[in-house]
Amino acid sequence: MRRTLIITLILFTLYISAGLETMIGGRKSITDAFYVTTVGLDKAKDKIKLTIVTQSLGPEEETEYTKKQDKYFVTEGKTIFEANRFFTTFMDNKIFWGHVDYILISESLVKNGLDTYLDFFMRDHETRLIAELFIVKEYSAEESIKLVIDSGEDITNTLHVLKEDVGKLSVSGCVPVYEAFSTITDENCGSNVPLLQIIEDEKEETDSTDAKEASVAEDNPKSKRLVLDGYALLDPESSELVGFLTGNDARGFNFAINKIKSGVIVVEDPEGEDVTLEIIKSKTKIIPKFNGDKLEVTFKTKLSTNIAEIDGSTNLFTDENIELLIKQQNEMVKKEVKNAIDFALKHNIDIFPISKVVERKFPVKWDKIKDDWRKIFTEITFNVEVDSQIDRTYSIKEPVLSREDG
Amino acid sequence: MITLSKVGDEMKKIRTDIINLNKKVDLPMEVESFKGLFANSHDCVFTEVMINKELTVHLVFVDGLANCTNVMDFILKPLTTLEKFTNIKDEKKLIDVIKGGSLYYISVKETNDVNLAVELLLMGTAVLILKEAKIAFLFETRGFESRSIQVPTEETSLKGSKDAFVETLRTNTAMLRRKMRTPDLVIEELIVGKVSKTKVSVSYIDGIANDQLVKSLRERLKKIETDQVLFTTVIEEEIIDSQYTPFPQVEYTEKPDKFCSALLEGRIGIIIDGIPFTMIIPTSIVNFFQTTDDYSHNYIVVSIIRGIRYLLAAVALIVPAFYVAITSFHLEMIPEGLALSVISTEKGVPFPIFIECILLSIAFQTLIEAGARIWSSIGGMVSLVGALIVGEAAITANFISPGVVVVVAAAAIANYTIPNKDFAFAIWIWEIILILLSSVIGLYGMVIGIILLIHHWAQMEVMGEPYLAPFAATDGRNSKDAIIRSLFVFKKKESLDEQSKINE
């Protein structure tokens, strides 16, 4: 009996103390929480402007289905945390950081280094490290969020679609917070963060024509829209913004770091008509080699493509013609990768990162050279080798325009 | 037929003495004694038999317990019509003749002890009292109405045997004997209950069951001081170790095959006269997750299903508390999509989630209770009123959120899959305790509750056997049949000798 009494006593005391909110302040009701899904960081003079997007349920309609609706709020503060606290002054709900999916950072902010802003997201116990980072070019993060939301769309969803489709063209990538953090902390390799651009529809760019990237209503011709194109590259030591790789250069970078999922290569047939190839598989090996003290690095890319569209009427399926296509395709890929390498050499940052490969391959030698890696990096001779093949075509073999007798 | 209405104070006193002190009465062996003891009992029949006009003997029996036809045909008829008797002049001769076997009855006893006579009389014996010799002959004329063996009502079985225990002890023991034709099957009998004088039988298989266990059980049964054994808990509460627990410590079954297989595992069975449910001890937690059907199905299927049963018990225990914890303390642990739908369902509901959970959990139990108590003719109303009207209305009126309904209902249904209903009820009680704890301090409170539960189980012992066996405290042996049902082929190897070795 004594034991039961003790149990009841413990339970009772615990239960009584439930009322003592001062003791146990951990309870928060789920209905009071505002889920932050996207965060924007901007620079405002010497302060930080914090934009948060929360998802809440829209006003109840007559139907059962209530649409999710994005709302955004903006505050300023000396640090992110302070700005975050200012929300409490005008919002009746509790802001909850546990479901942050995307973090947008404006270009101007990254100019002074990214590492200072990542700390908040790493330290807070609510946030998850799988949130994706994006840098917004030219515009501020707030503007880009505003742009999407004002047009009646869902920013988080838009970013989600952009992220999902990034492999279609392979001109950008995804970098979660923890990955950015581990490259930033490595003093030898530069970090890359995907780049968000706002483009106006009128001056259409060639490499962003994919219909799915359009996130703004189509019947508004002058509207701006958000595209995910290229990378912002950061300095290894200070994590300051160094430059951008966009369009096909970014794809070259993706070739080099093995992040190609798919993509389009347009080449010409012997008569000068366009032949479109679709990348279906690509694998790059970075092979470092020591020639004495000199380092030689070879990028060996293996590529296979499909013929997706033939605009001319020549029969391409001869050994000779296929060779021709492959040659062109090799050259294009080679050029793209070279461009990325040139960029790296120009800014002297190891973006690939070759340092990791060398470390894995020559751990002993790496130990000696790691301190002056940046100097060594400029002296590396780079070779790019592309070995590609065209695998298949689709349902028809002959081009539509071909005649029976040529 | 004679009934005596005059009851002496002395008799009354003697009667209370018998009840209270279990004392032997000191009465002469004559019909007046019986008349006094059974003064107001109209079912007790006193018959005066005139043999040879001069000699009168008295026959006493209890109508309903004794078989009247037998009494008439084999006692009254010979006494009055047989030539041997009609010529008898004195009682001495009569005794000789009866002893000589002229009243051809299987078991005839001669006694001058009123206590014995009364005791047997209440078991259906006819007592023939000789006035002058002050002795009585006891004829075994037992024969009362009893329920025939029927299909089990609570433990249905698909491929197993379909017979079930009945209220009559002797029928039950006969059923055991029919299934286990071995002299090693021991069926001991004790009489428990000062007033009811119920027969309680202890059965075990000699050589397999632990002798010490049998001995200590026998001692515990003998120590029982109670007036009646009309309900099983009277015995159960006396033989278990831990009184303060909602968890069952004795396994009940109405199926002789389950009973016998338990005996073969070295356990001990108790059958109480008048109760069609038998008890098996010692039990541990695994026994409440097994059904007899497990042994008549494919072993792979059964092993998986058993695993699922444990999982579902865990679900029943934890899920509502976990839901309360994450929705009111650890929001970061809810996936985003789920969080939004939870919020949308919680909108407008006035109560905190844990109160909803507790209310609903009790409501489910209410439905069960109502279903069990309601007259069967309107039984369908419970589900109708409960589920349709109250459930639907509560949600549409924003009393309770659908999310909580889903969680608590899932837990309740998982709870119903536990084969042993006593265990299921105990799990339900702990479910509520866990909800309370997690409403105080979230996940931490829930884990504290789980620790307390594990501790509660760990310190429980049934007849010296740990309740958590074979998961704990068995040195890893004897655990083959806990979750995975092993093949009988494998089981055979550790036949009876092995078993007895383990149980020693």
Added chain:
Amino acid sequence: MVKNKGKISVRQALTLFAILTITPTVRFAASSTALIAKQAAWLVPTVTAVFLFLMLYILNILLQGYKNKSFTEMIYDITSKFWGNLIIFLYLVWITILIAFYLRFYSERLVTSIYPNVKIDIFTISMLILIGFIIRNGIVVIARMGEISFILISIVILVLMIFMIPTIKINNLLPISYLDIMPTLKASFSGAALFYVIYLFFFAHEFTHQEEFFKYGKLTLLFIWLINTVIILASIGNLGHAIISRSPLSFLIAVKQVTLLGVVSGFESILVATWIISDFIMILVLTYSVLNIIKSLFKLSSYNSFINIFLVFLFFISWILANNVFELQTLSVDVVVSGNIIMQFILPIIIVVIALIRKKINIKTN
């Protein structure tokens, strides 16, 4: 009926030992090894296991030499009365500090991980009350709880591992070269803090089946090695050693990233639940050891009256121990590790060596 009432088998004792190692493993195995050995951290448990194997062998000699005696009795028998008292007193002080350390760390960890706004006392006090309530039931109940917790914890860690395997990046775990030998060896010292098995010997007089110690010891060793390796592999493989070595709750951070099919997440709640259970078992067992030491040191008839006062004392000592969690972490790296090596590794070996020299026991006994 269970034979040897009131005693536990050696297998149960070693199960308790296995749980004792889980708490420090989850707490700092990944981060402390990643700090020194970097990407080669997952090799550290293998090195540690060699030491632990040696330790188990030595302890086996001791245990077989003294049947049904507690460690305190062994020490009294091997050394003189004075030295025996001194050594036992040292153990008393050290284990008390350890318990306070773990008690404090456990509450700090809960507060940093999932209860940021809750007062720390609540966790400390509720744990102490729980322990005071349960410890009275004696070692048999503790061992049974240990066995059940062991099953639960193993299942949870196994399931989490299965979820984490797809996201492990091999690149985070390579390269391994001879340059990693020294850091690995160095890091293995922090792993040496896992040898809590010696503290179980303070109630060795309550063991049965002592001859099975080495057999089950090897199995336990295998389990510990596996759990350690797997936890370090999963943490570093997922997030890289840079993040892991910076994080005080490395495994939790790694588990936080786990999503099943991109939808179900929040597995850290399950992990936190097992933490609490393993911490509880750890503090419970160590407290039981201390009570046994107190009993033999002061020659008490029963330690029951000392439970409450000792727990109150523990509460204060856990507060006196450190001002903040940083001190606690530094203490863990700078003092507790080396202290553990002395108390759990060197001192027992010295005792066994003395015993062998003085011919109190001999190796052949097992």
Added chain:
Amino acid sequence: MLKYIMIIGAISIYEIYMMVKKRQMKDFNAFLIFVLIALLASYIHVHDPFDASLSELLLKLVKSEYFKGG
């Protein structure tokens, strides 16, 4: 401080009562030592006479880098 003394006092009275009841008075001296230690610990916890925690003292003893500002 007062509430700690009250808690320790209450526990001591209960335990001494139990000791008397179970006739284990030979443990009394040892018990008294523990009560005093507990009181001392509570005093240190409340008033912090050394102006340093135990780990600070221990870390200073092993010359930890914790105090070097690094």
